[in-house]
Amino acid sequence: MTDKAKKKREPIFSPEDRSNLRWLWLGYLKKRAPWLGAVLLMILIQGLVYQQFLSMTESGLRVIFESGEVGQLVLVCLGVFFLFAVRGLMSYLVPLVTVRLSNEAIFEMRRDLIGHLMSLDLAYFERTKSGEIIHRLVTQTQQLGVFFGLATAGAVRDAVTVVIVSGYLIWKNPILFTTAIVVLPFIIWVMNFVSDRVKQAQGQAERALADYMNGIEETVNGMRTVKIASQEQVEAGRLMKGTGAIRDLMKRVQTTQALVMPSIDLSSAFVYVLVIGGGGYMVLSPDFDVDGAGIITFLLGMVMVFDPARLLAQYFGALQSNLVLLDRVRSLYDEQPSINDAPDAVEDFDTGGDIVLDDVTFSYSEDQPLFEGLDMTFRGGQVSAIVGATGSGKTTILSLLSRLYDVKGGQITIGGQPIETLKVGSLRGAFSVVAQDIVIFNNSIWENIRYVNPEATEEDVWRAAEDAEIADLIRRRGDAPVGPKGAQLSGGQKQRIAIARAFLRDAPILLLDEATSALDQATEERIKAALGRLTKGKTTIVVAHRLSSVADADRIFVLEAGQLVEQGRHDELLETAGLYSQLYQAQKKGYDGR
Numbered sequence: 061m062t063d064k065a066k067k068k069r070e071p072i073f074s075p076e077d078r079s080n081l082r083w084l085w086l087g088y089l090k091k092r093a094p095w096l097g098a099v100l101l102m103i104l105i106q107g108l109v110y111q112q113f114l115s116m117t118e119s120g121l122r123v124i125f126e127s128g129e130v131g132q133l134v135l136v137c138l139g140v141f142f143l144f145a146v147r148g149l150m151s152y153l154v155p156l157v158t159v160r161l162s163n164e165a166i167f168e169m170r171r172d173l174i175g176h177l178m179s180l181d182l183a184y185f186e187r188t189k190s191g192e193i194i195h196r197l198v199t200q201t202q203q204l205g206v207f208f209g210l211a212t213a214g215a216v217r218d219a220v221t222v223v224i225v226s227g228y229l230i231w232k233n234p235i236l237f238t239t240a241i242v243v244l245p246f247i248i249w250v251m252n253f254v255s256d257r258v259k260q261a262q263g264q265a266e267r268a269l270a271d272y273m274n275g276i277e278e279t280v281n282g283m284r285t286v287k288i289a290s291q292e293q294v295e296a297g298r299l300m301k302g303t304g305a306i307r308d309l310m311k312r313v314q315t316t317q318a319l320v321m322p323s324i325d326l327s328s329a330f331v332y333v334l335v336i337g338g339g340g341y342m343v344l345s346p347d348f349d350v351d352g353a354g355i356i357t358f359l360l361g362m363v364m365v366f367d368p369a370r371l372l373a374q375y376f377g378a379l380q381s382n383l384v385l386l387d388r389v390r391s392l393y394d395e396q397p398s399i400n401d402a403p404d405a406v407e408d409f410d411t412g413g414d415i416v417l418d419d420v421t422f423s424y425s426e427d428q429p430l431f432e433g434l435d436m437t438f439r440g441g442q443v444s445a446i447v448g449a450t451g452s453g454k455t456t457i458l459s460l461l462s463r464l465y466d467v468k469g470g471q472i473t474i475g476g477q478p479i480e481t482l483k484v485g486s487l488r489g490a491f492s493v494v495a496q497d498i499v500i501f502n503n504s505i506w507e508n509i510r511y512v513n514p515e516a517t518e519e520d521v522w523r524a525a526e527d528a529e530i531a532d533l534i535r536r537r538g539d540a541p542v543g544p545k546g547a548q549l550s551g552g553q554k555q556r557i558a559i560a561r562a563f564l565r566d567a568p569i570l571l572l573d574e575a576t577s578a579l580d581q582a583t584e585e586r587i588k589a590a591l592g593r594l595t596k597g598k599t600t601i602v603v604a605h606r607l608s609s610v611a612d613a614d615r616i617f618v619l620e621a622g623q624l625v626e627q628g629r630h631d632e633l634l635e636t637a638g639l640y641s642q643l644y645q646a647q648k649k650g651y652d653g654r
């Protein structure tokens with residue numbers, strides 16, 4: 061083997077595999093040890109049945125060949141029948157218990173994965189393909205459940221049968237047995253070869269499957285854009301390329317796994333020839349104390365060993381694929397949230413106090429710094445506005461306030477309290493947010509509003525809906541779901557749901573990110589009056605492109621490429637004739653010119 065080939069060879073159980081199996085055992089199987097013990101016991105009984113069957117068969121054959129008493133033969137037959145009835149009962153009970161255990165274990169594994177997923181930072185979801193997450197939570201866990209449940213119980217039964225029957229055969233005829241197992245090194249070599257190739261191909265197949273699922277999700281969600289741009293063929297081609305890659309990889313995995321069975325068949329044929337030849341010679345030769353019944357039973361025993369051995373070998377091939385799956389599932393835990401409650405985090409803070417950004421540094425990626433030494437103060441109980449060109453960092457500031465991301469330098473305080481010393485839940489509980497990307501669930505509008513405050517009374521929800529000018533639509537649509545991601549609603553209707561949520565949540569700090577950008581002017585005016593009531597006494601931060609909509613803010617901050625270039629009241633800023641004034645004049649000209 062060349063050095064390169066050596067390097068590429070995957071061990072059958074790598075240290076990661078062992079660690080993953082330990083994780084599976086400690087987390088999900090150990091607590092079920094008594095039940096697993098019961099399954100094992102039943103499997104042992106199944107193995108012993110085979111051994112007893114062989115022993116009885118040998119006695120039965122001797123009755124036939126030698127003494128010839130019918131009564132004894134009947135006894136042997138009854139015994140054999142009883143043995144197989146016991147094995148049959150075990151064959152019923154083992155899967156019954158195993159399926160229950162494995163489904164429970166998979167339920168717990170999914171529950172833990174979901175819990176962990178929920179704890180992860182927003183940044184994780186922004187860099188991970190959703191198809192990968194879905195694939196992990198749905199397909200891979202399900203497959204693992206089946207494999208480590210039924211398939212493994214079957215494999216243990218086969219292993220027990222092989223060990224017990226082989227033990228019996230060794231005891232009966234060690235010379236013949238030793239002759240028979242000369243094929244073992246060949247089988248081990250095949251297993252190594254298969255394990256190596258399956259592991260490599262399965263890893264690639266899992267990645268391809270995740271990409272494929274992600275592609276489906278993107279295409280389905282973006283169907284409006286796909287259709288308008290007449291890109292159906294391109295999208296179909298993209299998905300077909302993905303599924304083609306999966307087909308090729310799975311073909312590679314399964315073709316390799318398919319090598320196992322013929323190798324075992326070939327080996328067994330070789331062994332049968334050896335046993336018939338060698339065993340026949342032993343019977344004929346006066347040097348050995350072996351009779352015909354002994355050899356027939358031995359041959360039967362070899363058949364009984366080879367069948368489970370074949371299945372075991374097949375299991376072994378599948379094990380390699382499943383070890384890859386296990387690794388993929390567990391790797392979700394490699395991801396750790398960085399935005400956590402500090403050990404001494406507090407719940408209470410002055411939610412009405414000033415919000416201060418003190419010398420804040422932040423970037424989404426190392427090579428693209430966004431804020432460096434940013435200082436801002438949003439006065440408690442007042443309305444502040446952030447304006448600036450697209451991409452200047454307005455939304456990012458709002459995200460930093462509620463710790464969707466953590467600052468890289470400096471600090472943010474609310475009422476003098478650094479936000480990282482607060483419990484994340486309490487901090488976020490202090491905000492109502494109307495964001496640009498509004499998340500709407502496939503439920504009724506009513507339920508969508510109630511989502512932010514499930515405890516709210518019916519009256520509260522109606523009031524919020526009235527304030528956000530969406531109550532009429534609720535009356536018209538009733539309980540009808542609004543389609544996936546609110547596909548059956550207009551942009552303005554979605555925005556009004558988001559505003560209704562803010563009314564219903566009624567938190568002390570209000571963040572409005574382009575909250576009314578999708579509304580017509582008449583609706584905007586009406587909602588603004590209601591928003592005016594909502595913002596009374598609350599710290600409000602408004603992000604808006606339309607400068608006329610923030611003219612009455614107590615303070616306006618003007619951002620340019622992550623830098624605070626101006627701040628003041630609308631009229632003050634106009635007087636300074638800086639960036640704000642230029643933007644305002646440009647917008648005014650645009651509107652007047654229309």
Ligand SMILES: Nc1ncnc2c1ncn2[C@@H]1O[C@H](COP(=O)(O)OP(=O)(O)OP(=O)(O)O)[C@@H](O)[C@H]1O
Nearest residue numbers: 186424425430448449450451452453454455456457
């Ligand atoms: N999740 C993210 N990951 C990486 N970069 C991001 C992310 N969100 C925003 N950015 C980048 O950070 C910069 C500031 O984005 P931000 O959304 O804060 O701007 P904005 O002023 O709110 O823009 P707009 O007015 O268009 O909403 C942009 O260059 C953007 O590309």
